[in-house]
Amino acid sequence: xxxxxxxxxxxxxxxxxxxxxxxxxxxxxxxxxxxxxxxxxxxxxxxxxxxxxxxxxxxxxxxxxxxxxxxxxxxxxxxxxxxxxxxxxxxxxxxxxxxxxxxxxxxxxxxxxxxxxxxxxxxxxxxxxxxxxxxxxxxxxxxxxxxxxxxxxxxxxxxxxxxxxxxxxxxxxxxxxxxxxxxxxxxxxxxxxxxxxxxxxxxxxxxxxxxxxxxxxxxxxxxxxxxxxxxxxxxxxxxxxxxxxxxxxxxxxxxxxxxxxxxxxxxxxxxxxxxxxxxxxxxxxxxxxxxxxxxxxxxxxxxxxxxxxxxxxxxxxxxxxxxxxxxxxxxxxxxxxxxxxxxxxxxxxxxxxxxxxxxxxxxxxxxxxxxxxxxxxxxxxxxxxxxxxxxxxxxxxxxxxxxxxxxxxxxxxxxxxxxxxxxxxxxxxxxxxxxxxxxxxxxxxxxxxxxx
Numbered sequence: 001x002x003x004x005x006x007x008x009x010x011x012x013x014x015x016x017x018x019x020x021x022x023x024x025x026x027x028x029x030x031x032x033x034x035x036x037x038x039x040x041x042x043x044x045x046x047x048x049x050x051x052x053x054x055x056x057x058x059x060x061x062x063x064x065x066x067x068x069x070x071x072x073x074x075x076x077x078x079x080x081x082x083x084x085x086x087x088x089x090x091x092x093x094x095x096x097x098x099x100x101x102x103x104x105x106x107x108x109x110x111x112x113x114x115x116x117x118x119x120x121x122x123x124x125x126x127x128x129x130x131x132x133x134x135x136x137x138x139x140x141x142x143x144x145x146x147x148x149x150x151x152x153x154x155x156x157x158x159x160x161x162x163x164x165x166x167x168x169x170x171x172x173x174x175x176x177x178x179x180x181x182x183x184x185x186x187x188x189x190x191x192x193x194x195x196x197x198x199x200x201x202x203x204x205x206x207x208x209x210x211x212x213x214x215x216x217x218x219x220x221x222x223x224x225x226x227x228x229x230x231x232x233x234x235x236x237x238x239x240x241x242x243x244x245x246x247x248x249x250x251x252x253x254x255x256x257x258x259x260x261x262x263x264x265x266x267x268x269x270x271x272x273x274x275x276x277x278x279x280x281x282x283x284x285x286x287x288x289x290x291x292x293x294x295x296x297x298x299x300x301x302x303x304x305x306x307x308x309x310x311x312x313x314x315x316x317x318x319x320x321x322x323x324x325x326x327x328x329x330x331x332x333x334x335x336x337x338x339x340x341x342x343x344x345x346x347x348x349x350x351x352x353x354x355x356x357x358x359x360x361x362x363x364x365x366x367x368x369x370x371x372x373x374x375x376x377x378x379x380x381x382x383x384x385x386x387x388x389x390x391x392x393x394x395x396x397x398x399x400x401x402x403x404x405x406x407x408x409x410x411x412x413x414x415x416x417x418x419x420x421x422x423x424x425x426x427x428x429x430x431x432x433x434x435x436x437x438x439x440x441x442x443x444x445x446x447x448x449x450x451x452x
Contacts, residue, residue: 075332075333075335097150098117099117102143104377109129111289113233114233118178124162126288127164128162129162130146131163134158150177155176184199185208186212187212187215189224194220195227196229198229198230201237201241203238210248223278226282226426226429228419229283231294231297232311234293242292245297249301250275251271251275253271255270255271256339258340259340260337265337281426281429283309283310284302284309288351291316295318298314299341308355309352310356312354313352314352317347319381321334322334349374349381
């Protein structure tokens with residue numbers, strides 16, 4: 001993606017791409033014609049009487065952008081540049097700093113900094129506001145304008161001024177622009193556990209997870225104790241990849257359903273027989289930056305009790321955007337449905353609540369840093385069922401499991417407390433599963449162990 005910021009894709013989460021087809025227009029009543037006449041009157045007045053001459057294309061683009069912006073934060077018009085950017089992102093590589101952002105009251109606000117990108121290495125965090133680029137104010141402009149200013153030759157530096165809640169003064173961070181070839185999936189073996197880091201849902205994600213599981217078996221010299229599916233700060237991506245990834249770990253049942261405007265406008269996606277993990281324990285790691293497609297996977301595995309979800313409550317984006325081509329190089333990205341987990345729960349606004357909430361204690365300012373979610377976006381879709389946080393009885397005593405400070409953990413060599421906790425949990429679950437397998441009674445007449 002040629003952009004430094006991901007305006008058109010950062011919060012997409014679940015995208016359905018369909019071919020261009022003939023469009024059926026809804027009937028237009030008399031009142032609508034009156035409104036169209038009024039629009040044309042405004043259009044003519046502006047183009048003839050505005051203090052400066054404005055070309056018709058600019059006015060029409062502004063009208064389209066304004067119409068879609070009045071709907072929800074995820075519907076938008078993609079011009080030639082935006083359309084190419086989206087296609088490039090789903091292919092798995094883009095140029096820039098590695099930020100997922102949105103625009104809030106004229107300010108560029110960070111949703112997440114993708115792992116191993118210039119932004120993440122420079123310490124940019126969720127909730128940060130970007131106010132200046134190379135000393136030039138970007139507050140009050142559009143996100144596209146900020147993107148244009150961040151573009152540049154790979155390797156060249158850009159100075160970003162950051163306002164971070166909890167700090168008294170803004171501070172500057174200098175990063176080098178880069179062509180980011182972001183792998184959708186990375187993997188490693190830790191403590192006999194397969195750790196699969198899913199960064200995004202592009203068209204190769206599921207295939208790469210399959211390859212990762214094979215690689216883990218080879219590197220481990222056999223099956224691991226279990227798998228950790230790390231989807232923290234994963235902004236989402238393609239809907240079909242969320243479905244196929246969930247299917248890897250499920251034998252049967254519904255994965256997700258999407259429901260449109262009409263009562264009968266429901267599409268359901270089901271798992272096919274076959275669990276690629278062979279029943280081994282699975283932990284899904286999520287945080288406030290895990291959105292939409294990541295939430296589909298977490299919700300499916302949680303509802304089917306196939307995976308234990310750990311970390312923080314997710315972003316809460318429960319809508320599907322359909323890409324409707326308007327020509328060869330432009331498209332309309334329109335919110336056309338809400339999606340629901342197998343239990344019938346919409347994650348819109350509320351997100352996925354972990355089975356076990358684990359604070360990121362290795363982050364020294366995790367308590368002070370604000371979490372930014374779908375419910376904070378203006379004009380976000382409202383969940384039909386009121387979202388209320390569960391009331392949990394609190395005795396006021398600190399949880400001894402989460403009493404360590406970042407400094408204490410660092411001395412012990414723990415750089416990622418959430419991952420460490422998940423690894424220890426898998427070790428307990430895997431050992432227990434292995435013990436049960438050893439103690440299973442053999443059928444009558446079975447040969448003793450080791451007999452050939």
